[in-house]
Amino acid sequence: EVQLVESGGGLVQPGGSLRLSCAASGFTFSNYWMHWARQVPGKGLMWVSRINTDGKITDYADSVKGRFTISRDNAKNTLYLQMNSLRDEDTAIYYCVSDPVGGTNYWGQGTLVTVSS
């Protein structure tokens, strides 16, 4: 069974930092691109970042470019999102998402990041 489990969310002040982690199991993690997406509670969805299988190719939404860094450790089956210079508008539920595995993609349960003073 494919599982993605995020951790690392919480309350942080504007300008602060957080590191999200996503532990993957049930599939060959190193064979798949991985992604981070977010949802502002009660509002829409936004794709945040993606990373290729060996970690050498990364892409970001313009709104987070230069502040967020996606990375992965294939030996640990773990995806990361380092978030710096956080802003109020970064408040959201952050989801770890897999590329399609066997006819569907998989989403974690989400971790809430709240940026507030």
Added chain:
Amino acid sequence: EIVMTQSPATLSVSPGERATLSCRASQSVSSNLAWYQLKPGQAPRLLIYDVSTRATGIPARFSGSGSGTEFTLTISSLQSEDFAVYYCQQYNYWLFTFGQGTKLEIK
């Protein structure tokens, strides 16, 4: 950035009836179009990818169609568990982008 526009914003339909949701892309996204279902407190659920391919485990009452810039999600014979918010998403270009959502509510 590709802008995805969904209509209507809210759709009221009775259980057992058909629902038709629309999605328009600001430029062609080829066949790289997906539909997601979102319920409160749950992660998004992939329903359809590549315009018309049902994801694993998705019931046959969900179907997708369209090409280029105009796409449709049809839910035949609505069940109680289908009342939710639906999003279309293009993945032809980075940044992958979502529509603003259509809320499907019970009439």
